[in-house]
Amino acid sequence: MLQVRLKPPVCPSRPLAADCGACGARAFSVCASLEGEDLARLSALAEPVRFAAGQALTRQGERADYLFNITSGTARVQTLMADGRRQITGFLFAGDFVGLEAAARHAGSVEAIELVTACRFAIGDYRTLVRQSPKLEAVLLERAGHELTEARAQILLLGRKTAEEKLASFLLNLADRDPMRPHAEGQLRLPMSRTEIADYLGLTIETVSRVLGRFKTAGIVQLVSVSELRILRPERLTQLADGES
Amino acid sequence: MLQVRLKPPVCPSRPLAADCGACGARAFSVCASLEGEDLARLSALAEPVRFAAGQALTRQGERADYLFNITSGTARVQTLMADGRRQITGFLFAGDFVGLEAAARHAGSVEAIELVTACRFAIGDYRTLVRQSPKLEAVLLERAGHELTEARAQILLLGRKTAEEKLASFLLNLADRDPMRPHAEGQLRLPMSRTEIADYLGLTIETVSRVLGRFKTAGIVQLVSVSELRILRPERLTQLADGES
């Protein structure tokens, strides 16, 4: 396993440069492709911060003053409607970057689901950094492209897939994306609640629960615990995800 | 009106440098922020091309060899599922850029809805161009951020909005985005068919038709012709779009 356990980052109220060299998330992150001077510059401006479950990294409608690079934990990106309806547009794991949309104000908020550690950059520092380091800019552009592709996939999922197809796609994605997944083959953590899964897939908790139940009785997955699950028949899930049955 | 009518671009089979200086779409486009040497370089590598309604600019699954900058017309970005279900992930108008996702292969296809003229760049040329022109790269990154924000808005729409809210949001977006909209206040073209609207909003043609009908009887819009519509009560549409009623 690549994953190196981080020392808990020091007090966030007193800014302190990060030690990017020792960062366990570097392998997954935009910083992976930086080295030498570029990495040093980044390291100097990054401030390690941590957020308990439920705390907000950024809030819908507020000024975008900071950007983040997640180093461990799980967060959700969500938008709320006036009447309280919620859509979760994505989950963030170690290595994910917050702030590519780069608007003056956040269109959605980002909140920790479980303890999150991250590198924080002031937006001004970030802009200088990007200007000085064409390599970084290129990496960010590439990353933005990936996110755009993922967003399109989610649009297809929400617009045209059935509840079963949505859940199947979700589980497969999660298995690919969460770098903290347990070692056991096919096993994966569900750090998010049923409500969060529902708000991500455009469903209700009841439907999520029922479909997972059906997957279980069909022998496609096994619920090790309520938040831990083992995929028994990945090929079956893939079929379901693409609507091939 | 800013819009300058383009001379029909010359034969696409014989590559020919574009005249960016005379381009009517430049105001909306990524090239808007380029000038001098940068613009000259771009101009030299851009090849003007045109696509009749129904023709594909890029095809799902094929190698991504070219990028495009749309100079006039309307195109759709779509993904097909194995069983034929279609999701349109976006409509493209003059000034829009095709290829930010920058994957080796296209995850979806882009097809002209009505006659499209565009500037085409070979992917290799594009990479050189971006490397030589940090300004261009910055603009593209910014554009990618905008598209990401739009994609998130569409995810909210598909995941949590009702049919009426979807249609209302769609009409308001269209009014903002299409630079070719007719002059008359509140009037807008619907270059796309009902089927395309439905596949964009995750609905069926019948539902689109019915909801538009309801908007009409409610006096919110007026259908000038089947593909031309006037918004009579924009404030009502805004309310509907945000679910405030």
Add this chain to the structure above:
DNA sequence: CGCATCGTTGACCAAGATCAAGCCTGGTGG
């Protein structure tokens, strides 16, 4: 004029939402 394509309208249907109990699990306090 006749056919094809697209859009509209109506009758009926079903996937998933809503409403309403129960059920676990973990934490608290007696």
Add this chain to the structure above:
DNA sequence: CCACCAGGCTTGATCTTGGTCAACGATGCG
């Protein structure tokens, strides 16, 4: 140690939104 409670999860009964199926009207083209 166990009774109790709270929050999240599951399960069942019923309802509603939007989908499906079908017929018909408009538009446009050869």
